[in-house]
Amino acid sequence: MEYPADQMEFEKMFKTEQDCIDYLESLRWPNGFECPQCGSIRFWKKNKGRFECSDCHKETTVTNNTMFHKTTKPLLIWFHAIWWMVAQKNGVSAKGLQKVLGLGSYRTAWTWLHKFRRLMVLSGRNKLKGIVEVDEVLVGGKKPGKRGRGAEGKSLIAVAVEVKGRKTGRVRLEKIQDASGKSLTEFIKKNIEPTSTVITDGWPSYSGLEKLGYIHK
Numbered sequence: 203m204e205y206p207a208d209q210m211e212f213e214k215m216f217k218t219e220q221d222c223i224d225y226l227e228s229l230r231w232p233n234g235f236e237c238p239q240c241g242s243i244r245f246w247k248k249n250k251g252r253f254e255c256s257d258c259h260k261e262t263t264v265t266n267n268t269m270f271h272k273t274t275k276p277l278l279i280w281f282h283a284i285w286w287m288v289a290q291k292n293g294v295s296a297k298g299l300q301k302v303l304g305l306g307s308y309r310t311a312w313t314w315l316h317k318f319r320r321l322m323v324l325s326g327r328n329k330l331k332g333i334v335e336v337d338e339v340l341v342g343g344k345k346p347g348k349r350g351r352g353a354e355g356k357s358l359i360a361v362a363v364e365v366k367g368r369k370t371g372r373v374r375l376e377k378i379q380d381a382s383g384k385s386l387t388e389f390i391k392k393n394i395e396p397t398s399t400v401i402t403d404g405w406p407s408y409s410g411l412e413k414l415g416y417i418h419k
């Protein structure tokens with residue numbers, strides 16, 4: 203798998219849903235599909251990243267047991283949200299991101315891609331814990347001339363990332379209706395263990411989190 207050198211390459215690499223599926227497949231089964239139930243390597247490939255084992259007939263989706271498990275949003279949205287987040291966690295504002303990436307700093311982009319890849323691999327579905335940063339990001343919907351619902355087709359994505367020293371831990375993403383305290387609290391309840399320290403930045407403060415057992419900073 204090639205590493206995109208900049209934002210444009212990233213977008214070229216992940217243009218369609220199938221591109222994302224193929225990428226997840228290469229991460230999950232670098233040596234080819236293996237049935238998680240019986241270990242067989244014989245399979246039929248179906249659409250939407252689904253595999254059927256030729257021996258035991260169990261169906262496995264490329265997103266099974268990953269952070270994308272049972273997602274109803276296109277993977278493209280998640281990929282772009284994660285890409286954005288990885289860039290942002292490296293000290294670049296969303297606004298400055300395009301500019302920096304446009305310069306094609308290969309080394310930087312390569313580092314980010316490693317983190318991007320690591321986040322994909324660190325899967326599991328348990329709730330995050332410890333110190334968790336929560337953010338929101340508006341992604342998608344670059345359709346000129348198409349006006350209408352939801353901020354020109356953009357999706358508001360809530361992002362939660364475990365912070366482990368200078369390292370980034372697991373991540374959870376979810377589409378939220380709005381940036382209200384209610385939506386964000388729901389997201390936190392669903393994705394983060396109580397007693398965790400939740401760090402939010404620039405959100406209207408709300409006391410609800412402490413009542414639910416979180417430490418809010």
Ligand SMILES: [Zn+2]
Pocket residue numbers: 237238239240241242255256257258259260
């Ligand atoms: Zn099988």
